[in-house]
Amino acid sequence: MKKVRILDKDFELFIEADTIQESIKRLAVNINNDLKGKNPIFIAVLNGSFMFAGDLMKHVNIPSEITFVRIASYKGISSTLDLKEVLGLNEDIKDRTVVIVEDIVDTGHTIEKLISQFEVLEPKEIKIATLLFKPKALIKDIKPDYVALEIPNDFIVGFGLDYDGFGRNLQDIYKIKM
Numbered sequence: 001m002k003k004v005r006i007l008d009k010d011f012e013l014f015i016e017a018d019t020i021q022e023s024i025k026r027l028a029v030n031i032n033n034d035l036k037g038k039n040p041i042f043i044a045v046l047n048g049s050f051m052f053a054g055d056l057m058k059h060v061n062i063p064s065e066i067t068f069v070r071i072a073s074y075k076g077i078s079s080t081l082d083l084k085e086v087l088g089l090n091e092d093i094k095d096r097t098v099v100i101v102e103d104i105v106d107t108g109h110t111i112e113k114l115i116s117q118f119e120v121l122e123p124k125e126i127k128i129a130t131l132l133f134k135p136k137a138l139i140k141d142i143k144p145d146y147v148a149l150e151i152p153n154d155f156i157v158g159f160g161l162d163y164d165g166f167g168r169n170l171q172d173i174y175k176i177k178m
Helices: 017-034 050-057 109-119
Strands: 003-006 009-015 041-046 065-075 078-087 097-105 125-133 146-150 173-176
Touching: 017 050, 017 125, 017 146, 041 050, 041 109, 050 065, 050 097, 065 109, 097 109, 109 125
Parallel strands: 041 065, 041 097, 097 125, 125 146
Antiparallel strands: 003 009, 009 173, 065 078
16 A cells, blocks of 8 residues: 555555565564573564564574563654553573664664663663664664664654554555655
8 A cells, every 4th residue: 555544634545565564574684693691581662663672583593482561652653751660571581682673773762761760670681672763753862773774853754663553564664745
């Protein structure tokens, strides 16, 4: 589909599914090379990262674990900057290599909060893997270690990302039409 309507907004095709999958495979190769022998634990941030995390883990071939945390920071098409943890971490990450798996890094608020929460649990190191990175939206001093795709500061939906809960199921990524 070249265009979709979600609730009251129109979106146009931005990144096709094939491009997304190739970027995820490339990212997994980098992770496999960098984290070989480190037995990392991947912590995927719900809801947005579920599709990315699932596809990424299909290509991670080093011994590892995956778990999930759920936090919310968006309302409508803008970040609220008010992060609320809904479902927390149950695994012991002390002395482990942690890879935070995010759907998108834009302002950096979510990642900054997660890092501060995880550092108290004394991991060996914390890495960030993101499907999408918006460098022009970044306001925190955060640099993802693994980035599948860099994008401009447009509001997007699809492949796990939503607009008020809708659009996560789209296999392509769409940007809002202004």
